[in-house]
Amino acid sequence: xxxxxxxxxxxxxxxxxxxxxxxxxxxxxxxxxxxxxxxxxxxxxxxxxxxxxxxxxxxxxxxxxxxxxxxxxxxxxxxxxxxxxxxxxxxxxxxxxxxxxxxxxxxxxxxxxxxxxxxxxxxxxxxxxxxxxxxxxxxxxxxxxxxxxxxxxxxxxxxxxxxxxxxxxxxxxxxxxxxxxxxxxxxxxxxxxxxxxxxxxxxxxxxxxxxxxxxxxxxxxxxxxxxxxx
Amino acid sequence: xxxxxxxxxxxxxxxxxxxxxxxxxxxxxxxxxxxxxxxxxxxxxxxxxxxxxxxxxxxxxxxxxxxxxxxxxxxxxxxxxxxxxxxxxxxxxxxxxxxxxxxxxxxxxxxxxxxxxxxxxxxxxxxxxxxxxxxxxxxxxxxxxxxxxxxxxxxxxxxxxxxxxxxxxxxxxxxxxxxxxxxxxxxxxxxxxxxxxxxxxxxxxxxxxxxxxxxxxxxxxxxxxxxxxxxxxxxxxxxxxxxxxxxxxxxxxxxxxxxxxxxxxxxxxxxxxxxxxxx
Numbered sequence: 001x002x003x004x005x006x007x008x009x010x011x012x013x014x015x016x017x018x019x020x021x022x023x024x025x026x027x028x029x030x031x032x033x034x035x036x037x038x039x040x041x042x043x044x045x046x047x048x049x050x051x052x053x054x055x056x057x058x059x060x061x062x063x064x065x066x067x068x069x070x071x072x073x074x075x076x077x078x079x080x081x082x083x084x085x086x087x088x089x090x091x092x093x094x095x096x097x098x099x100x101x102x103x104x105x106x107x108x109x110x111x112x113x114x115x116x117x118x119x120x121x122x123x124x125x126x127x128x129x130x131x132x133x134x135x136x137x138x139x140x141x142x143x144x145x146x147x148x149x150x151x152x153x154x155x156x157x158x159x160x161x162x163x164x165x166x167x168x169x170x171x172x173x174x175x176x177x178x179x180x181x182x183x184x185x186x187x188x189x190x191x192x193x194x195x196x197x198x199x200x201x202x203x204x205x206x207x208x209x210x211x212x213x214x215x216x217x218x219x220x221x222x223x224x225x226x227x228x229x230x
Numbered sequence: 231x232x233x234x235x236x237x238x239x240x241x242x243x244x245x246x247x248x249x250x251x252x253x254x255x256x257x258x259x260x261x262x263x264x265x266x267x268x269x270x271x272x273x274x275x276x277x278x279x280x281x282x283x284x285x286x287x288x289x290x291x292x293x294x295x296x297x298x299x300x301x302x303x304x305x306x307x308x309x310x311x312x313x314x315x316x317x318x319x320x321x322x323x324x325x326x327x328x329x330x331x332x333x334x335x336x337x338x339x340x341x342x343x344x345x346x347x348x349x350x351x352x353x354x355x356x357x358x359x360x361x362x363x364x365x366x367x368x369x370x371x372x373x374x375x376x377x378x379x380x381x382x383x384x385x386x387x388x389x390x391x392x393x394x395x396x397x398x399x400x401x402x403x404x405x406x407x408x409x410x411x412x413x414x415x416x417x418x419x420x421x422x423x424x425x426x427x428x429x430x431x432x433x434x435x436x437x438x439x440x441x442x443x444x445x446x447x448x449x450x451x452x453x454x455x456x457x458x459x460x461x462x463x464x465x466x467x468x469x470x471x472x473x474x475x476x477x478x479x480x481x482x483x484x485x486x487x488x489x490x491x492x493x494x495x496x497x498x499x500x501x502x503x504x505x506x507x508x509x
Binding site: 117 | 303329335339341342343344347355
């Protein structure tokens with residue numbers, strides 16, 4: 001551990017790891033739930049589809065502290081999920097981040113799926129594709145939009161403060177190892193304490209992570225035929 | 231390319247069944263009517279496309295040619311009447327047998343319909359979806375590792391439309407004419423028995439039009455039954471053996487192309503051929 005005021009490698013590393021762990025698992029869960037929802041809504045016409053789409057879009061603007069409060073009540077001892085004893089754990093933070101990331105992911109990926117022209121679906125069908133083949137073709141055609149949805153969901157999750165503060169408790173052990181403290185909640189704490197250097201270091205790490213994730217998305221887009229803008 | 235014909239394989243695979251009909255298939259519409267919520271589009275259409283011929287379905291825009299071709303390509307069942315292959319009502323067949331029928335019919339559309347991928351990936355699509363999932367995964371891994379090159383079938387289909395040198399190009403970088411030719415190569419690659427071309431040369435320059443007409447003739451020479459929807463009367467005359475004239479959703483005349491053009495029995499056809507019937 002090297003010291004520079006309150007700045008310690010253990011603190012930075014563990015806080016970063018908690019952020020990555022919580023956000024990554026939340027986005028994976030959001031994708032596992034959200035992508036099938038996007039495909040189901042995107043492929044089918046049904047009564048009330050526009051209402052469903054509106055609800056999903058509205059979810060993108062959920063206030064994170066309200067989500068945190070609801071998850072807190074659900075996970076508290078007297079709440080319906082209290083028996084799982086998850087409150088003030090990384091898993092509680094994953095739940096709240098999943099709820100926040102899900103509408104972002106569904107809304108953007110749904111838009112991507114719906115934007116695939118009908119004539120490409122027709123071409124896949126006419127080429128002998130089954131309904132499964134056509135669905136896979138649509139996912140492939142919408143891949144850049146779906147990657148954008150994943151990136152946006154990741155951005156929403158990793159930059160989240162309010163709900164993870166409420167359900168995670170912002171806990172750090174006495175040896176400076178983070179348990180439920182993320183980069184964002186750590187910045188809040190360090191700024192309040194006047195530890196500007198630590199706050200800046202944490203902010204730089206957060207920005208680097210976000211940039212790295214977006215760079216990966218851009219690299220995917222540019223290396224695939226049809227992906228580069230013309 | 232495989233030999234023409236074969237009987238329907240329940241698996242829907244590309245493999246022709248040994249001992250089947252080796253002379254191709256006859257795709258027919260019998261008393262076909264179709265409508266949407268806002269009214270009837272097709273009324274009592276009966277026509278057939280035979281192996282080794284080009285049938286031109288001509289008529290003004292909006293007269294139901296695309297709807298007819300979508301019904302022949304089995305996108306949906308007709309409101310009334312039947313789509314028949316070698317005399318069998320296709321919509322009475324099991325789903326697996328209908329898929330097998332569908333996989334012997336190729337179609338290219340008027341609109342730009344290439345996938346966001348390379349030319350090779352577009353043309354090989356019809357071949358890939360006919361393979362088992364295990365083979366598809368092995369092929370995908372092989373491609374990712376750079377072990378699989380383009381198949382001879384794909385190269386041959388592209389050569390048929392004069393684009394053998396474009397195989398590695400990104401489909402998005404093609405001109406409209408080249409894209410339409412790739413779409414036809416995609417329809418030809420699985421070696422269909424029937425090829426449906428819906429206004430394949432509308433808005434294309436003479437060079438691309440000539441290339442597509444050459445591909446039609448090559449398909450006919452291979453014994454493929456080619457149906458061409460067009461509002462270009464001169465093109466119908468150049469490439470087709472028989473012509474059916476659609477007007478207001480009804481087939482008002484059909485027969486050998488020379489006879490339909492030179493001595494039509496219906497006065498509306500005469501005026502349409504002469505360019506005096508304007509829609």
